[in-house]
Amino acid sequence: MDKWGLFNLADHPLPSFYSGRMLVIGESAHASTPHHGLGAGFYMENVAVLPCLLKQLDAYSEILPDDLNAVFAAFDTSRRQRDQWLVESSRRAACLYEWQLSGTAPGHFDAMHADIQAR
Protein backbone atom coordinates (compact mmCIF):
# COMPACT_ATOMS: atom_id res chain seq x y z
CA MET A 1 0.00 0.00 0.00
CA ASP A 2 1.36 3.43 -0.82
CA LYS A 3 -1.32 5.37 1.09
CA TRP A 4 -2.03 5.13 4.82
CA GLY A 5 -4.74 6.84 6.85
CA LEU A 6 -2.71 7.94 9.89
CA PHE A 7 -5.18 9.50 12.33
CA ASN A 8 -3.78 11.01 15.51
CA LEU A 9 -4.51 13.55 18.22
CA ALA A 10 -1.63 15.96 17.57
CA ASP A 11 -3.90 18.77 16.43
CA HIS A 12 -6.71 17.94 18.83
CA PRO A 13 -5.26 16.91 22.20
CA LEU A 14 -7.77 15.87 24.83
CA PRO A 15 -8.32 18.69 27.35
CA SER A 16 -8.67 16.01 30.03
CA PHE A 17 -8.39 12.21 30.27
CA TYR A 18 -11.45 11.98 32.51
CA SER A 19 -14.94 13.25 33.01
CA GLY A 20 -16.96 12.24 36.04
CA ARG A 21 -16.49 8.50 36.51
CA MET A 22 -15.14 7.93 32.97
CA LEU A 23 -11.39 7.73 32.28
CA VAL A 24 -9.80 7.09 28.89
CA ILE A 25 -6.50 5.29 28.36
CA GLY A 26 -4.75 3.78 25.34
CA GLU A 27 -5.53 4.86 21.83
CA SER A 28 -8.60 6.87 22.84
CA ALA A 29 -6.38 9.05 25.07
CA HIS A 30 -3.24 9.38 22.95
CA ALA A 31 -3.84 8.11 19.42
CA SER A 32 -0.56 8.59 17.61
CA THR A 33 1.04 7.71 14.32
CA PRO A 34 3.00 4.43 14.58
CA HIS A 35 6.40 6.02 13.80
CA HIS A 36 7.77 5.78 17.35
CA GLY A 37 6.50 2.23 17.88
CA LEU A 38 5.46 3.34 21.35
CA GLY A 39 1.65 3.59 21.46
CA ALA A 40 1.16 0.28 23.27
CA GLY A 41 4.27 0.95 25.39
CA PHE A 42 2.77 4.16 26.71
CA TYR A 43 -0.49 2.32 27.24
CA MET A 44 1.41 -0.11 29.49
CA GLU A 45 2.97 2.75 31.42
CA ASN A 46 -0.50 4.13 32.02
CA VAL A 47 -1.94 0.83 33.21
CA ALA A 48 1.02 0.49 35.57
CA VAL A 49 0.35 3.92 37.09
CA LEU A 50 -3.43 3.64 37.41
CA PRO A 51 -3.58 0.69 39.90
CA CYS A 52 -0.95 2.42 42.07
CA LEU A 53 -3.24 5.42 42.34
CA LEU A 54 -6.39 3.31 42.80
CA LYS A 55 -4.63 1.42 45.59
CA GLN A 56 -4.66 4.65 47.61
CA LEU A 57 -8.42 4.16 47.89
CA ASP A 58 -7.94 0.87 49.79
CA ALA A 59 -7.87 2.88 52.99
CA TYR A 60 -11.48 3.95 52.49
CA SER A 61 -14.26 1.63 53.60
CA GLU A 62 -16.66 3.27 51.18
CA ILE A 63 -15.42 4.78 47.91
CA LEU A 64 -17.26 7.95 47.00
CA PRO A 65 -17.40 9.50 43.51
CA ASP A 66 -15.20 12.37 44.75
CA ASP A 67 -12.49 9.89 45.81
CA LEU A 68 -12.41 8.42 42.32
CA ASN A 69 -12.29 11.92 40.90
CA ALA A 70 -9.16 12.67 42.93
CA VAL A 71 -7.48 9.52 41.52
CA PHE A 72 -8.42 10.46 37.97
CA ALA A 73 -7.16 14.01 38.48
CA ALA A 74 -3.82 12.65 39.74
CA PHE A 75 -3.62 10.28 36.75
CA ASP A 76 -4.41 13.12 34.37
CA THR A 77 -1.76 15.36 35.94
CA SER A 78 0.92 12.68 35.86
CA ARG A 79 0.24 11.23 32.40
CA ARG A 80 -1.40 13.60 29.92
CA GLN A 81 1.60 15.84 29.17
CA ARG A 82 3.91 12.86 28.58
CA ASP A 83 1.34 11.05 26.44
CA GLN A 84 0.82 14.15 24.33
CA TRP A 85 4.58 14.42 23.88
CA LEU A 86 4.44 10.98 22.24
CA VAL A 87 1.59 12.05 19.95
CA GLU A 88 3.42 15.16 18.78
CA SER A 89 6.88 13.62 18.50
CA SER A 90 5.51 10.63 16.61
CA ARG A 91 3.66 12.97 14.26
CA ARG A 92 6.91 14.83 13.55
CA ALA A 93 8.72 11.55 12.91
CA ALA A 94 5.90 10.57 10.54
CA CYS A 95 6.26 13.85 8.65
CA LEU A 96 10.03 13.38 8.42
CA TYR A 97 9.75 9.82 7.14
CA GLU A 98 7.08 10.80 4.63
CA TRP A 99 8.77 14.01 3.40
CA GLN A 100 5.86 16.09 4.68
CA LEU A 101 7.80 18.95 6.32
CA SER A 102 8.81 22.03 4.40
CA GLY A 103 12.59 22.33 4.16
CA THR A 104 13.10 18.57 4.21
CA ALA A 105 14.10 18.04 0.63
CA PRO A 106 16.51 15.15 0.03
CA GLY A 107 19.44 17.58 0.38
CA HIS A 108 18.51 18.02 4.05
CA PHE A 109 18.88 14.33 4.76
CA ASP A 110 21.52 14.81 7.49
CA ALA A 111 19.30 17.20 9.46
CA MET A 112 16.32 14.85 9.08
CA HIS A 113 18.43 11.88 10.18
CA ALA A 114 19.66 13.77 13.26
CA ASP A 115 16.08 14.79 14.14
CA ILE A 116 14.81 11.21 13.85
CA GLN A 117 17.77 9.81 15.79
CA ALA A 118 17.22 12.30 18.62
CA ARG A 119 13.63 11.14 18.92
Ligand SMILES: Cc1cc2nc3c(=O)[nH]c(=O)nc-3n(C[C@H](O)[C@H](O)[C@H](O)COP(=O)(O)OP(=O)(O)OC[C@H]3O[C@@H](n4cnc5c(N)ncnc54)[C@H](O)[C@@H]3O)c2cc1C
Ligand atom coordinates in the same frame (compact mmCIF):
# COMPACT_ATOMS: atom_id res chain seq x y z
C1 LIG B 1 0.96 0.14 12.10
C2 LIG B 1 1.06 0.26 13.59
C3 LIG B 1 2.22 -0.16 14.24
C4 LIG B 1 2.34 -0.04 15.63
N1 LIG B 1 3.49 -0.46 16.21
C5 LIG B 1 3.64 -0.36 17.54
C6 LIG B 1 4.84 -0.82 18.19
O1 LIG B 1 5.76 -1.31 17.54
N2 LIG B 1 4.94 -0.67 19.53
C7 LIG B 1 3.94 -0.14 20.28
O2 LIG B 1 4.07 -0.03 21.52
N3 LIG B 1 2.78 0.30 19.71
C8 LIG B 1 2.60 0.19 18.36
N4 LIG B 1 1.44 0.61 17.78
C9 LIG B 1 0.39 1.20 18.61
C10 LIG B 1 -0.52 0.16 19.25
O3 LIG B 1 -1.01 -0.74 18.27
C11 LIG B 1 -1.69 0.89 19.91
O4 LIG B 1 -1.20 1.92 20.77
C12 LIG B 1 -2.55 -0.05 20.74
O5 LIG B 1 -3.04 -1.11 19.94
C13 LIG B 1 -3.71 0.72 21.34
O6 LIG B 1 -4.52 -0.19 22.06
P1 LIG B 1 -6.00 0.16 22.39
O7 LIG B 1 -6.54 -1.01 23.15
O8 LIG B 1 -6.09 1.50 23.04
O9 LIG B 1 -6.74 0.33 21.00
P2 LIG B 1 -6.96 -0.77 19.87
O10 LIG B 1 -5.85 -1.77 19.83
O11 LIG B 1 -7.27 0.00 18.62
O12 LIG B 1 -8.25 -1.57 20.38
C14 LIG B 1 -9.55 -1.02 20.27
C15 LIG B 1 -10.48 -2.18 20.02
O13 LIG B 1 -11.83 -1.70 20.11
C16 LIG B 1 -12.56 -2.28 19.06
N5 LIG B 1 -13.71 -1.39 18.81
C17 LIG B 1 -13.74 -0.20 18.18
N6 LIG B 1 -14.98 0.30 18.18
C18 LIG B 1 -15.76 -0.59 18.82
C19 LIG B 1 -17.13 -0.64 19.14
N7 LIG B 1 -17.96 0.33 18.82
N8 LIG B 1 -17.59 -1.70 19.82
C20 LIG B 1 -16.75 -2.72 20.19
N9 LIG B 1 -15.44 -2.72 19.90
C21 LIG B 1 -14.96 -1.68 19.23
C22 LIG B 1 -11.59 -2.38 17.91
O14 LIG B 1 -12.01 -3.36 16.97
C23 LIG B 1 -10.31 -2.78 18.62
O15 LIG B 1 -10.18 -4.19 18.76
C24 LIG B 1 1.29 0.51 16.39
C25 LIG B 1 0.10 0.93 15.74
C26 LIG B 1 0.00 0.81 14.37
C27 LIG B 1 -1.28 1.26 13.68
